[in-house]
Amino acid sequence: MFKVVVRVAAVLALLCLMTVSSLAQRGARGQGGAQAAAPAAPVEPAPRWPDGKVNLGSTPDKKGYWEVRPGLGGNPRAADVPFQPWARALYQYRTAKTDLYPPLVNCKPGAGPAFFNAPGFEIVDVPELKSIFILNVAGPHSWRVIYMDGRPHPAGDDLRPTFLGHSVGHWEGETLVIDSVGFNEKQWIAGAYPTTEQLHMTERISRPNLKTLSYEYTVDDPGAYTGPWGGKWTITEKTASSFVSGGELFEYICQDSRDK
Numbered sequence: 001m002f003k004v005v006v007r008v009a010a011v012l013a014l015l016c017l018m019t020v021s022s023l024a025q026r027g028a029r030g031q032g033g034a035q036a037a038a039p040a041a042p043v044e045p046a047p048r049w050p051d052g053k054v055n056l057g058s059t060p061d062k063k064g065y066w067e068v069r070p071g072l073g074g075n076p077r078a079a080d081v082p083f084q085p086w087a088r089a090l091y092q093y094r095t096a097k098t099d100l101y102p103p104l105v106n107c108k109p110g111a112g113p114a115f116f117n118a119p120g121f122e123i124v125d126v127p128e129l130k131s132i133f134i135l136n137v138a139g140p141h142s143w144r145v146i147y148m149d150g151r152p153h154p155a156g157d158d159l160r161p162t163f164l165g166h167s168v169g170h171w172e173g174e175t176l177v178i179d180s181v182g183f184n185e186k187q188w189i190a191g192a193y194p195t196t197e198q199l200h201m202t203e204r205i206s207r208p209n210l211k212t213l214s215y216e217y218t219v220d221d222p223g224a225y226t227g228p229w230g231g232k233w234t235i236t237e238k239t240a241s242s243f244v245s246g247g248e249l250f251e252y253i254c255q256d257s258r259d260k
Contacts, residue, residue: 115134
């Protein structure tokens with residue numbers, strides 16, 4: 001009987017030693033051992049101009065463009081939009097029709113948030129022209145001009161309603177603020193929400209680091225809504241949409257695709 005007790009005690013002692021050893025090995029791995037997780041790569045800062053102002057686009061040493069994949073989103077829920085009755089009815093009609101598509105699908109331009117669609121876009125700041133250009137790969141392969149020279153919007157008959165409107169911009173710290181008016185009613189600027197020629201849109205774009213871009217817009221259209229509303233999205237390294245390092249804009253002719 002005494003021998004049996006000794007054997008049992010020896011087995012228990014061995015099991016305890018194995019458990020302690022296993023825990024010690026796990027602790028070592030968790031504290032920087034061979035199997036510890038690799039440290040995250042440092043976040044690259046956003047490129048800047050010689051005067052320190054952030055650059056929203058490419059530079060000679062940090063070339064790339066912003067790729068957009070389906071699902072970027074940014075539009076609010078219909079329940080949060082202050083519709084006028086006619087605008088709500090039109091929105092419901094558009095969303096109820098399975099064979100009714102946004103004008104973008106038929107190669108028409110889209111302003112504001114509609115301009116930032118797949119496959120992507122690039123932002124080009126040209127200081128000597130005091131203008132910022134936003135170039136679109138998709139849709140009708142169009143571009144927007146943001147005048148940065150302090151000019152006002154045209155007034156009266158000089159403000160001709162267009163797809164992309166008339167845009168002026170300025171910097172508020174690290175954020176580009178774009179103020180736009182003069183839109184026509186031939187487009188769906190944000191989802192299926194209707195707008196009128198009274199639309200006044202404000203957009204805010206910032207780039208906290210190389211591969212992150214934040215966009216926010218506000219719609220103020222007294223012709224269709226009882227108050228302002230808006231939406232926002234952010235592109236990061238973890239989203240489906242991304243900054244394509246080393247990439248360049250490519251030819252995408254919407255009309256050619258429609259003919260096939």
